[in-house]
Amino acid sequence: RKHTRTMSIRSQRFTNLLLDEGEYYFEDYSAYYYPPGYDFENTARKRIKGRLKRCSHSIMFDPEEWKFPIVKFPFRYLTSSIKKLPKNAAIYEFLPSETQIFGFQSTTYIEMKENNVNAPYVFREEGKKDHKFSLIYGELDEVLPQFQSLFEISLNQDAQEELEEVIRDRERSLVFQTSALEDFRENIALQMLGAQISPLVYNPGILCITDKVFYFQPVNNISVNPVEKYFLEGITRIAKRRYVLRHIGIELFFKNQKSIFLVFRKTTDRELVYNTLMKQPIVLQSLDAEERENKTAQWQSGLLSNFDYLMHLNFSAGRTFNDLTQYPVFPWIIADYSSSKLDLNAQNTFRDLSKPIGAINVERLKTFRKRMAQMPDDSPPFLYGTHYSTPGYVLFYLVRQAPDFMLRLQNGKFDSPGRMFHSIEETWTGVLQNAADVKELIPEFYDPENRGNFLRNVQRLALGTRESGDILDDVVLPPWAVDSEDFVNKCKQALECDYVSENLHKWIDLIFGYKQKGPEAVKADNVFYHLTYEGAVDIEKIEDKRERQAIVDQIKEFGQTPKQLFDNPHPSRFSLYSKTIRTSVDEMEIQVIKLSELGDLGITLEISGGFAKPDWKDMSNLSDPIFSFKIHKDIISALCLTRDSSIVYIGALDGTLKSYSLTEKKQLRTLSASEMSISSICLSFDEKHLLVGSWDNNVYIYSVESGRIIDSVAAHDDAVSSICLHDQYLLTGSWDRSAKLWEFKNGSISFLPLAEFTEHDAEVHSVDIDVMGKLAVTGTADGIVSIFDIDSKKLTNSIQIHDSAVSVVKFTPDSRKVISCSQEGSIAICEIHARGASPFVSLDNHIKALSTDGKFLLTGSDDGIIRVWDLKGENEIAQLKPQSDGVSAIAVSSDGQTIVSACGGTIRLHQLEANKNG
Numbered sequence: 001r002k003h004t005r006t007m008s009i010r011s012q013r014f015t016n017l018l019l020d021e022g023e024y025y026f027e028d029y030s031a032y033y034y035p036p037g038y039d040f041e042n043t044a045r046k047r048i049k050g051r052l053k054r055c056s057h058s059i060m061f062d063p064e065e066w067k068f069p070i071v072k073f074p075f076r077y078l079t080s081s082i083k084k085l086p087k088n089a090a091i092y093e094f095l096p097s098e099t100q101i102f103g104f105q106s107t108t109y110i111e112m113k114e115n116n117v118n119a120p121y122v123f124r125e126e127g128k129k130d131h132k133f134s135l136i137y138g139e140l141d142e143v144l145p146q147f148q149s150l151f152e153i154s155l156n157q158d159a160q161e162e163l164e165e166v167i168r169d170r171e172r173s174l175v176f177q178t179s180a181l182e183d184f185r186e187n188i189a190l191q192m193l194g195a196q197i198s199p200l201v202y203n204p205g206i207l208c209i210t211d212k213v214f215y216f217q218p219v220n221n222i223s224v225n226p227v228e229k230y231f232l233e234g235i236t237r238i239a240k241r242r243y244v245l246r247h248i249g250i251e252l253f254f255k256n257q258k259s260i261f262l263v264f265r266k267t268t269d270r271e272l273v274y275n276t277l278m279k280q281p282i283v284l285q286s287l288d289a290e291e292r293e294n295k296t297a298q299w300q301s302g303l304l305s306n307f308d309y310l311m312h313l314n315f316s317a318g319r320t321f322n323d324l325t326q327y328p329v330f331p332w333i334i335a336d337y338s339s340s341k342l343d344l345n346a347q348n349t350f351r352d353l354s355k356p357i358g359a360i361n362v363e364r365l366k367t368f369r370k371r372m373a374q375m376p377d378d379s380p381p382f383l384y385g386t387h388y389s390t391p392g393y394v395l396f397y398l399v400r401q402a403p404d405f406m407l408r409l410q411n412g413k414f415d416s417p418g419r420m421f422h423s424i425e426e427t428w429t430g431v432l433q434n435a436a437d438v439k440e441l442i443p444e445f446y447d448p449e450n451r452g453n454f455l456r457n458v459q460r461l462a463l464g465t466r467e468s469g470d471i472l473d474d475v476v477l478p479p480w481a482v483d484s485e486d487f488v489n490k491c492k493q494a495l496e497c498d499y500v501s502e503n504l505h506k507w508i509d510l511i512f513g514y515k516q517k518g519p520e521a522v523k524a525d526n527v528f529y530h531l532t533y534e535g536a537v538d539i540e541k542i543e544d545k546r547e548r549q550a551i552v553d554q555i556k557e558f559g560q561t562p563k564q565l566f567d568n569p570h571p572s573r574f575s576l577y578s579k580t581i582r583t584s585v586d587e588m589e590i591q592v593i594k595l596s597e598l599g600d601l602g603i604t605l606e607i608s609g610g611f612a613k614p615d616w617k618d619m620s621n622l623s624d625p626i627f628s629f630k631i632h633k634d635i636i637s638a639l640c641l642t643r644d645s646s647i648v649y650i651g652a653l654d655g656t657l658k659s660y661s662l663t664e665k666k667q668l669r670t671l672s673a674s675e676m677s678i679s680s681i682c683l684s685f686d687e688k689h690l691l692v693g694s695w696d697n698n699v700y701i702y703s704v705e706s707g708r709i710i711d712s713v714a715a716h717d718d719a720v721s722s723i724c725l726h727d728q729y730l731l732t733g734s735w736d737r738s739a740k741l742w743e744f745k746n747g748s749i750s751f752l753p754l755a756e757f758t759e760h761d762a763e764v765h766s767v768d769i770d771v772m773g774k775l776a777v778t779g780t781a782d783g784i785v786s787i788f789d790i791d792s793k794k795l796t797n798s799i800q801i802h803d804s805a806v807s808v809v810k811f812t813p814d815s816r817k818v819i820s821c822s823q824e825g826s827i828a829i830c831e832i833h834a835r836g837a838s839p840f841v842s843l844d845n846h847i848k849a850l851s852t853d854g855k856f857l858l859t860g861s862d863d864g865i866i867r868v869w870d871l872k873g874e875n876e877i878a879q880l881k882p883q884s885d886g887v888s889a890i891a892v893s894s895d896g897q898t899i900v901s902a903c904g905g906t907i908r909l910h911q912l913e914a915n916k917n918g
Contacts, residue, residue, distance in 0.1 A: 013062060013070065014051070014053070015201075016201040018072070018112060020058070023058070024204075025053060025055050025220045026146075026170060028053040029137070030049075030051060033047065033071070033132075034131075034132040035048065044091055048063045050062050054143075054147055055150075056163060057076075058073055058074045059073045059075075060072045060073070061133070066113075066115055070113050073104070075150070077107050079106065080105040081152075084102045085100075089101065102133060104130075105131075108126075110122065118403040119461070121407065123412075150166070160545070174205070174217070174219055175206075186210035186212050188208060188209070189210060191208045191209075192207055192264070192272070194207050194269070195262065196262055197262065197263055199322065199323070199402075203222070204218070205217050205218040211282075213232060214231075214232060214235075224708065225706050233282045237253040238252055238253075239315070240270065240274060244325070244555045244556060244560075245537070246267075246540070248267055249264075250262050250270055251320055252277075258746070259320070259321075260322070261320055295312050296570075300572075307447070307492065307496070311443065317562035317565055318563045319562055324394050325390070325556050325560050327394045329562070330440060330443050331351070331440055331441065331511075332351045332357060333350060333353075335349065336480075339478075339480055340480055341480050342480040344493065349494075350503075355524070356438070356525060357438045358438035358525070359524075360432060361432045361433060369383065382527050383528070385529060387529070387560075388528075390558060392557075396421050396439070397421055397441070397454065398444070399420065399421060400455065400474075422470070422475065423475065424475060424487070426476070446491050446495050447492070448492055455475040455487065456475075457472075458751055459751065502573065511562060512563075512564065513564070513565065513567075513568075514567050531558060539551060539552065616855065617895075618912070619856040619896065620878045621878075622858075622899065624910070625901070626910065628908045629906065631660060631667060631906065632658065632906075633905055634653045635653045636650055636651070636888055637679060637888060638651040639651075639907070640681045641898065643687065643894070645662060647660065647668065648900050649683065652678060653677040656671065657673040658671070673692050677694065679693045680721075680723045681693070684744070688704055688747065689701050690704060691730065692709075693722065697715065698714055698720065699713050699742075700712045710747070711748060713749045715732050715740060716735075718763075719734060721734055721735055721763065723767070725769075728744055729744070729790065730742040733764035733765065733766060734764055735763040737763060737764065739760070739764050740753040741753055741754045741755040741756075741757070755793035759798070763805075764780050774790055774791065775789060777818050780805070781806070783800060783822060784799065784801070785798070785799050785830070786798045797833060799837055801822075802839065803826075813853060818832060819850065819852055821850055825847055844863075845865075846861060846862040847859050847861045848861065849888060849902075851892045852871065853892075855870075856870065860887025860889070863882055864885060864903060865879050866879065883908075888902050
């Protein structure tokens, strides 16, 4: 099946990556674009709605509908000024009277991201053509001069200072929105202009530091959130950073494993920000040299893995995932990419870690040495004209995972198919033999968490065909790897094996240590182009702006050598493993320790599913509604409570999503999430995102903070009928007779599902995941309940329980049983491994909602009655007064104290009788 990914906030298709190098994005306007090539009537009729973006080097138009490409009009191709159409222009006959058209002539324009697909940009060279626009909002007399001014500046090659002044005026006018403060009582300690750095993107804005939160407000409106918020209590480390070899950066690390990288105009600005942060009582001290020595000792004694220690050294040396010129660097470890088995006991399996990659091939090294000896004396000599880590090399490896970055780096094109990452063995051969290729690897090669996805062409990118006729698709793996996940796992095993543990310190000496530069680097054949080294040039003292920019561009292209961490030989690691444990990766023995034995070893194991296990009081005392509120016009289809029971989120059949404060008794927000019905909703563990399943086949991600849909996934080929979220697993069920398991991480759903469960013969109506995140259950229209093992992604049991369609399925909190209800009103409880089961009761009404803590069961049905059942006795112990509308949804807090039900478009709040007056 074909899977497509779309963004529900249309403007999110546009990113800073679509700008030229050095281009500045000012702002955008809601507008219509009138495509050329039609008569006046059809031009007016075919106008396209979207956002018109004012940039320093171009005008860009981002259509609302993704079937149309984003169109870029570089100023260099404009052949006329940007001006209004005369009021007597013929096109006005076919437009509303208030419309004001403006436009320009252009010989060439660029189309990108049609259907939101990452593909090479299309350059349309069609001669002089008129391109027309009209603003939907805003005064054209105010906006037009701003476009024209930037166009006129672009005509003058010596007007860079004038453009910089326009940008400075824009940034000076920026005022921090104090309304964005998390708490009005916060004390503002500092406000300052800066820029956030992410791969290939420089995003200017204003930062604000208070005693509780670090805020960043971008100049432009590209970000989903107008103000980004980072709580100081979440900071685990603050590191001073270089940016293009200037000491103007700072990186903040957080408990959630994220980081932000910011840069400033001067070192003194950076120091002021750093000192301000360090003065806040809740901010932790940054890692110092003593801590680094402790990490080395931990690594030596085996308390820190080789992978984790290399990551630590990279971060300590200024490497960061936020800057491709300083991306973390890892060594080539394996030298055998042709054998059918990987032998980790054979020395010839491994690369010589005592030599830089460029010195391994002796014959090639002779050529490098000869060239270095013949270099003129007016510039520092070097062995290698290219570096082991550059933005181009990083994206060479990551093009399948981050194609938009490669398109940005290559001016809208992928590289030639013959030069792209095609085969592991071919790439290894290249770094040994090619005179211009001495690249090392990146952490992704050794990180099993990514499952080797960067080696797979998941997005089905059209990367081209090589001269051999081979179509570029997934990376060709060595024979000893079953698939990309197996390849990365074995690379990680090689990184942690005896040979590498005993020799890794030699490579550390080359990259981070005493052989990095100076006489020892010359002896070790480890000399690179001088601009890659810290201190090689003082950019601050270069007054000529063109010369200064040229050096900055060179630094960005050649990459940067890490900061030197050690002046003396790095200590070796103690031997951790027996030499005779295994003969190959394929024959490794795995020792299994039973959980019952952990106590004897003095180990305490804490298992958490991430959510509080429900533990209700006596539900026989459940009251009739003590409060109700008509919140939707249409029938409510889904409810979701926050952990503290202060807010309930409500989805309805009319596609609207609302939130309501149970403490303040008022509606908070409303949003039209989908043009079709909402079937189900789930709140993420951190309560920052709400996932919304819809009959339009999509799952939407709603940002609680911004109150907007920020992403969506076309999850199925028919309506999404049910969703369930557990930690990082998202389970979706659909009328297309399938259920799918996805990864939900950092506010985003994986591009492709982790598993597809297609064993159903009828529509899937309900899904659930057990509290341990190990099992999934589905209920289908033919009355069957199916159970799947999440780890193996296989069906483990399928039971025909009901004579009619299953409406709801739910695991009990002990994960041993499944409760199911049907449209005909039957309720059943079955063991997960049972071969058969039958309902213990049958009502006359469709049961649409249920909730349980394992002791009690609450059901809601079409007759408007909420019933309470004792699961042990399998009997009804209470029922509330019937309502005029059927009960369509129930949400219960983990302690059972707060129960919200939905009847028609009304929410009702219930409490236990003992707490009504408490």
